[in-house]
Amino acid sequence: MTDAISSFLEATMRTATPLALAALGETIVERAGIVNIGLEGVIIAGSFGAAATAGVVGISGAFTAAVMAGLACTALLGILIITLRAEQIVAGTALTLLALGVTGLLYRTIFGTTGVALTIPTAKPLVIPVLSSAPVVGRAVFAQPATTYAVYVLVPLVAWWVSRTRAGLSLRAVGESPAAAVAAGVSPDRIRWLALMFGGALGGLSGGCLVLAQVGTFAEGMSAGRGFIAIAIVALGRWAPLRVALAALLFGAASALQFAFQSLGWNLPYQLFLALPYLLTLVALAGIAGRHAPPAALGRGWVRSS
């Protein structure tokens, strides 16, 4: 039983890492007043960037490629929604469709459609001595790929940056009231560009992490809605980095449940577990209703009447 719990926790951390990375980036983007519905596309671009380069430039090079792919995607979105002021949600949806299509096209062109799965070297877990032998949680927390440790560092750093620095204050001002930000001498467009690119870098990294630290292959559409789930995680974490990281952990646990139930031999349809993160998203979004307002200037369409 202890074994089952400890491997469940390990799987939880592993599946939560890419979600946490993407959601942390999206937190900053949304604090600047933008909803990046194209995050799903950014993640698949990152996955493809990593998968296409890992064999040539090695694992750290592939992580860099993933970040670059994420940045390229996001730059396209930024031109549309910040420079040209196009509608955020339609532009983001189109970016997702474009990225899913382009990665699929390139994948089939470069690697063919032979049905043989591409094998990609994966990042080995960095085992921290002593700490990793702690009972139950030891391996889950201290025997993970480098990206998980990056999350440990980034989350408190970003939390501190948003709430305690002058730049963080500017970011929040742009998200809450661009007019006030302008009055204070801050350029909303500049802040939004920087925030969006930060989100793009982390989104790309999240996609790279999916390939290089989790599955070790690429498949068309392998992001499987993680970008949308990350956006839900941001809302569930009420736009605060620490709570967002905890929410990502909850979703990691939901995905890891399928492995746990398999090992316990429970006879439930596996589609139920595959659908679980999406169902959880629906329930979680309803659960946070009315408790905490999003950034006031967060771009959106239909307004609910009271």
Next chain:
Amino acid sequence: MIEALRRSALRASGVLIRWIILVAAVAALVATMTAIVGYDPWVALGSLWHGSLGTQYAVLSATLVRATPLMLTGLAVTLAFTAGLMNIGAEGQLLAGATAAVAVGLATGQSASRLVTVPLELVLGGLAGALWAFIPAWWRQRFGVLEVISTIMMNFVALYLVGYLVRGPLQEPLHIYPQSEGLPAAARLPLLAAGMRLHWGFPIAVLCSLALWWALRFTAAGFRIRVLGMNPDAAVSAAQIDVRRTAMRAFLASGALAGLAGAIEVTGVTYSLYENLSPGYGYTAIAVALVGALNPLLTAVSSILFGALEAGAAAMQRDAGVPSVLASVVEASIILLLLAFRELRVPGSVLRRLRAWRPTASDRASATGDSMSGRS
């Protein structure tokens, strides 16, 4: 009505000119992309033409067959977007409709006649689509959950539900393939004529487009939907519109159209239920509706253009070996180009009405948590 038709025709002629530019742009895009990924662009364009509009067979058995679900889901998106509802869930609603139609068709098709079974399948398919849309609509009104996210989540849930059903309760009797038993003849939509694959679903879709155009333009309910989409605050204060009820009805009708698309696809084309039933019709529908400038009649025409693109892409894969996923790259590029052109104020600005949703700079400046977030 005549006057409105005349004005529509005038506006449509403007849109048509843009479409010609668009078709040229698509041809250029396809040629460039096939050349980049290493195929002969002329061969690719040739098979694209041949497989879509080049022969009578291609039009009647590929393009229009492919256009039918795109027309209905495109209308679903048109209706939702007109009301300012971001329903990205046509894909899931389509699957819900397909599932309901197959379930009822297998249950009654053996004993009841076609005149009873087929209408029952289509009605229940529409209802199932509306039910699938009801959850995000209700979530939106009860809890303020953004429908963009919830409808996408419902798409995944629908996909896994179909995956479970075709390996469980609805699996074919031999339990070998992950698909349902084929529908009996009495549960199938008849073909329009022998020797072609086009079925009665196409005229039904065209009728739906006429009906939606009429309803949006000439009925009180349609007026309420349009006002809601243009300015929800004005809808409440000036037009005394019950926003919640109007939005809910528009969302349900949108889901019903997508559900009908699914029911027609299984009863007219595939005759059975399986997971990959839809190659993303519900997502392509967004491009269809935007190219159709959110006008139901233009959306119908635009769905035929997209049907031609997808049918042509399938032929391109068969004849020239170009991956058909190219079609979705072209579709996404079209949406992005339209958005960019609209904002650049160049002649392609066909989406004027969409501007209503986008908060202007002054809206953003004066936005309070109340009016923008929808929370009180």
